[in-house]
Amino acid sequence: MSHLLKTGSSILKVGENLFRVRDTASYMKIATKSINTPRGVIFDPIVTNNRFFVIEQATNKCYVYDNTSFNLITTITGLLIPVVVVFDPIVANNRFAIGNLSGSETTNIYDATSYSLLHTITTVHGGSGVAFDPVASNNRMLVATDSSGLTEVDTTTWAAGRTLTGISSVRGIVFDPVVSNNRFFVSYFNTTVSANRIGVYDATTLVKTADIAVAANEFCFDPILSNNRLLVATGGSTVTSLNATTFGTIEVLSGFSTASGIAPDPNSGNNRIIVCENGTSSFSVFNKILS
Numbered sequence: 457m458s459h460l461l462k463t464g465s466s467i468l469k470v471g472e473n474l475f476r477v478r479d480t481a482s483y484m485k486i487a488t489k490s491i492n493t494p495r496g497v498i499f500d501p502i503v504t505n506n507r508f509f510v511i512e513q514a515t516n517k518c519y520v521y522d523n524t525s526f527n528l529i530t531t532i533t534g535l536l537i538p539v540v541v542v543f544d545p546i547v548a549n550n551r552f553a554i555g556n557l558s559g560s561e562t563t564n565i566y567d568a569t570s571y572s573l574l575h576t577i578t579t580v581h582g583g584s585g586v587a588f589d590p591v592a593s594n595n596r597m598l599v600a601t602d603s604s605g606l607t608e609v610d611t612t613t614w615a616a617g618r619t620l621t622g623i624s625s626v627r628g629i630v631f632d633p634v635v636s637n638n639r640f641f642v643s644y645f646n647t648t649v650s651a652n653r654i655g656v657y658d659a660t661t662l663v664k665t666a667d668i669a670v671a672a673n674e675f676c677f678d679p680i681l682s683n684n685r686l687l688v689a690t691g692g693s694t695v696t697s698l699n700a701t702t703f704g705t706i707e708v709l710s711g712f713s714t715a716s717g718i719a720p721d722p723n724s725g726n727n728r729i730i731v732c733e734n735g736t737s738s739f740s741v742f743n744k745i746l747s
Contacts, residue, residue, distance in 0.1 A: 483709065483729070483742040487526045491519065494732035494739045496540040496554075497717040499523070500568070501679060502547065508719065508730060510739055511538045511554070518554055520571075523721070526741065532571055536562065537583075540628065540674075543568070544588040549611075553597070555583035563599055580607045580616045585629035587640065589659070598640065600626035606642065620662045623655070630686075631659065632700070633677050639665070641686070643672035654688075668703045670696060673715065674732075679722035687729070689718040695731055 492514035499508045506523045518532040518541055536558040543552045550568045555561075563577040563586055577599065585600030588611070596617065600606040606629065608617035627643040638659045652671035655664050673691030677700065678684070685706055686698040695715050697706040713735025721728035732739040 482745060484745050485740050485742050487741040488738050489521075489526065489740075490738045492737050493734055494737070495538065495716055495734075496542075496674065497719040497730050497732050497739060498541050498543060498552075498676075499679070499719050499721050499723075499730075501543050501545065501722050503723045506723075508721075509541045509552070510717070510730075510732065511535075511541055513538060523723075523726070530571060532566070534573075535564070539584055540586050542586050542588065544611075545590040545631075545633065546588070546592045549588075553586050553588070555586040555599070557583045561601055575614060577609060577614055579614065580609055582607065585626040585642065587629040587631050590631050590633055590635050591659075598629050598631075600629055600642065618662060620657070627672055628674050630676055633679065634681060641668075641675070643675055654686075666703070668698070670698065674717045676718060676720070678720045680720070680724050683720075687718045687720055689715040689731065691715060695729075 491512040495513045496511040507520055508523055509520050511518050516535040520529040522529055536556040538554050538556050540555040552566050552568050554564045561581040561583040565575040567574055580599045582599035582601040588597045595611050597609050597611050598606055599609050606620040623644045625644055629642050631640045640657050640659050641654050643654045654668040654672050656666040657664050670688055671690040672688045675688040684700045686700050688696045693710055693712050695709040695718055699706055713733045716734040717732030719730045727744045729742050
């Protein structure tokens with residue numbers, strides 16, 4: 457099934473048929489895969505690689521799927537309660553990381569072509585949140601533990617740097633892909649603040665500048681920067697889209713069973729998201745269409 461969307465003239469093509477439609481959006485489920493306790497999900501940021509990664513926490517695996525056929529490409533094994541998979545946004549580094557909650561909360565670094573293990577970070581205990589800095593000269597990543605804070609890690613020597621404390625139960629870390637904004641986001645439950653928050657931090661000083669009152673089991677920026685939005689899997693029945701400037705709600709998708717992961721497709725032509733659901737032990741692929 458193919459789709460052609462022309463929002464200006466409100467035309468939808470399905471197969472060989474053209475339909476006149478309203479300028480409202482809906483999501484069509486085009487594929488579902490059953491996996492046990494799906495958690496982290498991400499698309500390869502290089503569109504031509506045409507693949508996405510999904511963690512199956514219960515079996516300590518990460519699956520790699522083709523983004524056209526949705527067939528399995530390969531399986532990454534040997535993980536220890538994995539919770540998050542992230543790519544290094546510096547394309548030349550050609551690597552991705554998987555954070556583990558067991559085995560001293562290690563973080564594994566992999567070659568993005570061969571899937572071979574390059575390094576395991578053991579000096580910093582943290583697997584619940586991992587993010588590479590998009591500024592190449594900063595040469596760092598952030599690694600968070602589930603309970604005690606967040607630490608900078610040098611991505612050449614793998615030595616630990618500054619530590620951000622006073623946060624707990626971290627659910628994820630995301631850098632703003634617009635590097636001039638110089639900020640990163642952390643989802644957490646904090647005993648000094650109302651639960652279910654995303655904190656916004658200055659990427660230079662590590663000082664918090666804002667709080668967003670939203671539950672976030674997993675969240676991410678839309679890789680299509682013109683969309684200017686954050687997508688949040690709430691851990692409940694909804695996936696929320698937030699304006700990345702005002703943090704106001706753009707849209708709420710409902711009807712999920714423990715939404716545990718969310719990833720938007722970097723290929724704007726696909727207009728696609730993937731949602732993981734722990735409640736149904738599956739993930740589903742949705743294409744956004746006009747209806």
